[in-house]
Each structure stands twice: as structure tokens, then as C-alpha cells.
Amino acid sequence: MSNIFDGLRVIDCSSFIAAPGAATVLSDFGADVIKIEPPGVGDAGRNLSRLPGNPKTDQSYGWLLDNRNKRGMVIDLTQPDGQAVLHRLASQADVFITNYPLAVRKKLKLGYEQLAPLNERMVYASFTGYGERGAEASKPGFDMTAYWARSGLMDGCRPDAGLPPARALTGMGDHPSALGLFGAIMVGLYQRERTGRGSEVGSSLIANGFWANGFNVQAALCGATFYARPPREQLFNALTAYYRCRDGKWLILTLLNEERHWPVLTKCLGREVLVDDPRFAKQADRFKHSHALIAELDAAFATRDRAEWRQILNAAGLVFEIVASAEDTATDQQAIDAGVLVPFENDTLMTVDSPLHVAGVAKVKPRKAPDVGQHTDEVLREAGYDAAEIARLRDGKAVA
Incomplete structure (x- = not known):
């Protein structure tokens, strides 16, 4: 059987981890995902692994994980020509994913109201920090803040009540949230199968954080009495x-x-x-x-x-x-045997597979994440641009 999403075209116009992670899950099952990045250094997520305190290596491991299998393209969305390129790509896409701030989407003409008229079958997947309604809808949010701290998880997961709140690991809320957005996209695609029309679907860090802490949130909603966590x-x-144990583990x-x-x-x-x-x-x-x-x-x-x-x-x-350390996980034989850890295509380097499978269906062999703008010309040609048009766009720096 071919991959489930063969022929599904996805535009990943998002940054960091959660929204790109949803696109990665789609790519694992065969979707053609085009990663849109701004000119220069590209997606800021490329450099997360280089921040102080994160594990050190010469590889951008966060980028490898969250953007495998994708084709990379650089578009300057501040230019009208760049916006026109994105609009053409969106008109040919099945799914469009973005986590750009709501005001930025309007400015760059990539909001649902701008893209939906171009393609009635497109599923527009929106990811935000705090949802799209309410006084804080425009507030910037990361998994540490909107998912981990705001949901009560940060307070509740401290070792005991007398210690400072527990600090989350990088991506600890983003990766579960990626599955939340993936689920929303699946609902949108299923609805399209029934109606023939796309729709706007979405998720947020605050929604996923509250869901992750749902046992205690529901207790609070029921007026429960809470007890401080003891040592x-x-x-x-x-x-x-x-x-x-004796060895300190x-x-x-x-x-x-x-x-x-x-x-x-x-x-x-x-x-x-x-x-x-x-x-x-x-x-x-x-x-x-x-x-x-x-x-x-x-x-x-x-x-x-x-x-x-x-x-x-x-x-x-x-x-x-x-209680495994990160170093322990890299050699976990059960994780390897169960397909949790899988090798990149034509490489001995392993990566973490998305936590879903369908019996009898093989996933895509993971391919390395793209370099900045690696596939720009290739994608433009597929979208119908000829050599002269591509040269004009490059000369004007609308693409790179």
C-alpha cells in the first residue's frame, strides 16, 4: 500500500516547534510538505539547539526532528511579489499551517480570510498561544509560558510544595500540542471528504496545556480541595x-x-x-x-x-x-525495537518517530530537514513559474 497522504500538498508557514511538528506528522505518512522560511537565517527554530543550557553538538537536532521530510523554500512575505507566490502555492494546497501572530497574518495577507477564497478545498490550520478570542488572544506565547506555566503544570510538577516551580524542557509542551493540531487537521480533512469544502481548524498552547493537566483542572472546576505536594x-x-539505587540512579x-x-x-x-x-x-x-x-x-x-x-x-x-536520563533514551533497545527511534534514510543517525501508526502501512523513511531555501526553484517550477519568472523573483529578492 502507498503512503496514506501521497499527493497531499501541505504548506508549512510556521516557526519553532508545535505547528511545524504537526506538518512533520503529516510528512511521516507521505504528505508533500513545503516549509516556508523568511530570508536570511530562516526559521528561528533552526537555532534553538544552540541556546545556552541546551545539549551541545554540532548538529541542529531540534531542526532535524521537527522539519524532517520537508522541502525548504524562502519567500519574503513583506513584498507583494512574495505574497503573490504564497497565494499561488496556497491555491494549489490541501493544507495550510501557520502560527504567525494574528496581526502579522493580516499584514502579510496570509490570514484565513485572505487565503480561503483562493481555494475552497484547503484546510487552513491555525495555531496560537492563547486562542483566537478574548483579551489575550494577541499575547505572545511559548510552551514554557502558555502551556506549562499557565495550565498549572509548572506549579503542580514541582518535587514538593516548598521548592520553586518546575521548569519544563524545551519542546515539552510543543510536541504534544503538535498532535493536537494534527488532530484538528484530520478533522478538517475528514469534513472535506464529506462536504467537498475545506475549513479553518485550529489549536493553541493554552488549550493543550489545560488538556494535559485536565485531571487537576477538572478537580478545580468541581471545587475540590487540593493538598500541597510533600517531599x-x-x-x-x-x-x-x-x-x-546504590549507583545514584x-x-x-x-x-x-x-x-x-x-x-x-x-x-x-x-x-x-x-x-x-x-x-x-x-x-x-x-x-x-x-x-x-x-x-x-x-x-x-x-x-x-x-x-x-x-x-x-x-x-x-x-x-x-x-527514571531515564536523555542519554539513556538514545540507546533504549525497546524504543528501537518498537519503532519509536528510527534511522534517517541512508544514515545511521536515529530520530524520534511520530507516535502514531496504521497497521499494514509503512511510514516514509525519514529524510534530513532542508537547508534554508534548498528547494525554492523546484517548488516554483511545480507551481507553474517559468525560468524567466523565477529569475525575476530572485532578482527582486521576493524568493531566495
Whole structure:
């Protein structure tokens, strides 16, 4: 079977991570995605991996991940000729994706009201920080602010209430939000199949952040009483806590079927005596004396390295996981076997696949992200421009 989106033309007129990420998912299933960048250094997302504090390497790894498979094109959208080029591309596209600020879209003539009349079958996918209605609709937003901080996740994920709020990792909200926008695009394409007409669809960082924290947001909406998160040593349930092993590495338990798994855990730890300890006899007792039980388990886990515990707990069928570092993920054999990590085409370098699959359908072999303007002439020719027109556009710096 061919790729699902073979023949689907997508214009990615967006920047950074979330909106481009939605286009990347489409490209993984065969869509022809044309990445539009401004003149000069291109999309600012090219340089995210070079910011202080991010992992250092000579490769622009963020750009590789979020713009693989795409063809790159430079258009100066501040020029009328550049806007005309974009309008022609949009008139031939199935999907148009943008996260430009609403006022900038109007100025550059790439808003829904400007592009929709050019192509009644086009799905216009809009991504914003704070939605498109309300007093803050024009407020700039990034995943750290609109997704992580505004949603309550930043406050709720601190290790305990006495510590500063937890800072998110780069793209931690953008990548889930990319799937939200991808889903909106799928709804738009399905609607087009039924009606023959495109539409405007969208998503936002604030919507995805609230959805990610939906369990607690819904609790707040129901007027629930919240409890401050205690330090690890004082957690409410010792069997869903995390523990440091002899080598300083961590793992986390999630033993929800306690009556079955509690005796198994004590045997694995060589602490069967705990089963007969009246403080820990029943679940209610373990909850009541959770601080004491955490101290007991701390002492037990400190006797072996994490690799040993991993083997022991896996063999016993207990629900747990290592607290992996980013370096750990790069060699995760299960992630490789399950197709979570896949190689770039004709390369040994791996990348993270989009987290969706369809049985019996192979995805596109990941191709390296484009250089700035790498495919400008190629795309212009496909859009119907002849050599003289392309030369004129280049001379006027409308494209590059």
C-alpha cells in the first residue's frame, strides 16, 4: 500500500516547534510538505539547539526532528511579489499551517480570510498561544509560558510544595500540542471528504496545556480541595514513590494492585519480614505509615545498582520503570525495537518517530530537514513559474 497522504500538498508557514511538528506528522505518512522560511537565517527554530543550557553538538537536532521530510523554500512575505507566490502555492494546497501572530497574518495577507477564497478545498490550520478570542488572544506565547506555566503544570510538577516551580524542557509542551493540531487537521480533512469544502481548524498552547493537566483542572472546576505536594520522603503512598539505587540512579514504582504485588516486592528486596510488620499489613496501614515504609524501601534499594534491580523487578512482573536520563533514551533497545527511534534514510543517525501508526502501512523513511531555501526553484517550477519568472523573483529578492 502507498503512503496514506501521497499527493497531499501541505504548506508549512510556521516557526519553532508545535505547528511545524504537526506538518512533520503529516510528512511521516507521505504528505508533500513545503516549509516556508523568511530570508536570511530562516526559521528561528533552526537555532534553538544552540541556546545556552541546551545539549551541545554540532548538529541542529531540534531542526532535524521537527522539519524532517520537508522541502525548504524562502519567500519574503513583506513584498507583494512574495505574497503573490504564497497565494499561488496556497491555491494549489490541501493544507495550510501557520502560527504567525494574528496581526502579522493580516499584514502579510496570509490570514484565513485572505487565503480561503483562493481555494475552497484547503484546510487552513491555525495555531496560537492563547486562542483566537478574548483579551489575550494577541499575547505572545511559548510552551514554557502558555502551556506549562499557565495550565498549572509548572506549579503542580514541582518535587514538593516548598521548592520553586518546575521548569519544563524545551519542546515539552510543543510536541504534544503538535498532535493536537494534527488532530484538528484530520478533522478538517475528514469534513472535506464529506462536504467537498475545506475549513479553518485550529489549536493553541493554552488549550493543550489545560488538556494535559485536565485531571487537576477538572478537580478545580468541581471545587475540590487540593493538598500541597510533600517531599518525596513524605509521600502518601510508598508503593508509587521513586527510589535511589546504590549507583545514584533512580527508579519509580507504580504498584496499584497492592494486595498481589506487595508480598512480591518484599521478596524481591529480601525484606519478607515487612509483610508481617503490623504497620504495613493492609493498604490502609501502608498509607498511614507511608513515611516509615519509604524509609525501609530506601534502605533496601540502596543495596544494589539500578541495573540489578531492573532485572529483578522485571523478572517478578512488577510495574516499575527506570527514571531515564536523555542519554539513556538514545540507546533504549525497546524504543528501537518498537519503532519509536528510527534511522534517517541512508544514515545511521536515529530520530524520534511520530507516535502514531496504521497497521499494514509503512511510514516514509525519514529524510534530513532542508537547508534554508534548498528547494525554492523546484517548488516554483511545480507551481507553474517559468525560468524567466523565477529569475525575476530572485532578482527582486521576493524568493531566495
